[in-house]
Amino acid sequence: MDESDESSRLTAHFEEHRSHLRAVSYRMLGSLSEADDAVQEAWLRLNRSDTGDVENLGGWLTTVVSRVCLNMLRSRESRREHSMDVYPTDPAVSREDAVDPEQEAVLADSVGLALLVVLDTLTPAERLAFVLHDLFAVPFDEIAPMIEKSPAATRQLASRARRRVKGAPPAPDADLTLRRGVVDAFLAATRGGSFDALVTLLHPDVVLKADPAVGPTPAPILLTGAVTVAKAAMAAMQRAQSTRPALVDGSVGLAMAPLGRLRLVLRFTIEDGLITEIDVVAKPERLGALDLAVLDA
Structure with missing residues (x-):
């Protein structure tokens, strides 16, 4: 040959x-x-x-x-x-x-x-x-x-x-379903730029905490109030396109992974169907400590 x-x-x-x-x-x-x-x-x-x-x-x-x-x-x-x-x-x-x-x-x-x-x-x-x-x-x-x-x-x-x-054992099915609904709605409102819809998902006194790596300044971010937090979410519309629901320490959260690379995770505290706290994790050592798992469809 x-x-x-x-x-x-x-x-x-x-x-x-x-x-x-x-x-x-x-x-x-x-x-x-x-x-x-x-x-x-x-x-x-x-x-x-x-x-x-x-x-x-x-x-x-x-x-x-x-x-x-x-x-x-x-x-x-x-x-x-x-x-x-x-x-x-x-x-x-x-x-x-x-x-x-x-x-x-x-x-x-x-x-x-x-x-x-x-x-x-x-x-x-x-x-x-x-x-x-x-x-x-x-x-x-x-x-x-x-x-x-x-x-x-x-x-x-x-x-x-x-x-x-x-991943870790998830929360009870009923609680997980409720949380999934709130988190899905939060993601949909953020992607779609639906400011009013986003505000209705947030407790009036909601608190958002974020690692320094999330923002343009070296200081941690702390925001309070539904309107303020909703405005911050609207500013992250582009990032939301590469964000998906995932199990975070056994509960429903959001993971941003452009091109499959984990960049940050949002952990939610939800009470009575409203988001009372959002913890945005971006530091590598904190991300590595999270128990992330695939969330069933």
């Missing part, structure tokens, strides 16, 4: 697996541009490798793209605090603005943005073990060499990640 025929064969085989590799990469990374970068790197490695004796090319490519994603996640961990600090003043901190935001939003919704938010709280090894095993049915003995762990240790990582995804 001449060189052009071999190249055509490799290209055809790779294209057969491209959609699967992109799906794995997106769930691993939560970013469409980074997922495409990982898939491209897998293609480059395929072209540089002798795969003549590889019987399962799909499995080989899944391993390659998973290792690429693992390295990207570890690199992200090292710069996470910096990226968290710069985000509030510069929403376009990365090259991901080259990706169509609508395409990214549709993909995030199809995967489940809440799931991506929770995955973003896991360590790189936990995320890889959970995504490959629970979402793509890759056996633990195939995952273990990627993270240099034994199959038993890899199983434990996936189990730990699974517990994080499920």
Whole structure:
């Protein structure tokens, strides 16, 4: 077989697996541009490798793209605090603005943005073990060499990640349903710019507290009163587009995760159907301490 025929064969085989590799990469990374970068790197490695004796090319490519994603996640961990600090003043901190935001939003919704938010709280090894095993049915003995762990240790990582995804025991169903209704209404009013509707959801003496990282000043934010808090929410309309309900310490809250990256969380105190307090969490150490989980539809 001449060189052009071999190249055509490799290209055809790779294209057969491209959609699967992109799906794995997106769930691993939560970013469409980074997922495409990982898939491209897998293609480059395929072209540089002798795969003549590889019987399962799909499995080989899944391993390659998973290792690429693992390295990207570890690199992200090292710069996470910096990226968290710069985000509030510069929403376009990365090259991901080259990706169509609508395409990214549709993909995030199809995967489940809440799931991506929770995955973003896991360590790189936990995320890889959970995504490959629970979402793509890759056996633990195939995952273990990627993270240099034994199959038993890899199983434990996936189990730990699974517990994080499920989260703490939620509030009683009736209470959770009530809170979900209030939080959904708050998010809808904020996205739609419905100031009057927002005010009706807030207690007249509502208090909003926010970490310094949320605003343009280095001081914590403290706002009181329904009108004042509603005005602040209206100023965050753009951020609300990448915000979704999630379980926060077993109760309903909101998580903002543009491109699947957790940036801030809103915790609500609700009494008699009205929001009495909003705690906006953005500091990395506070976000890391929260028990976030996927909220059932």
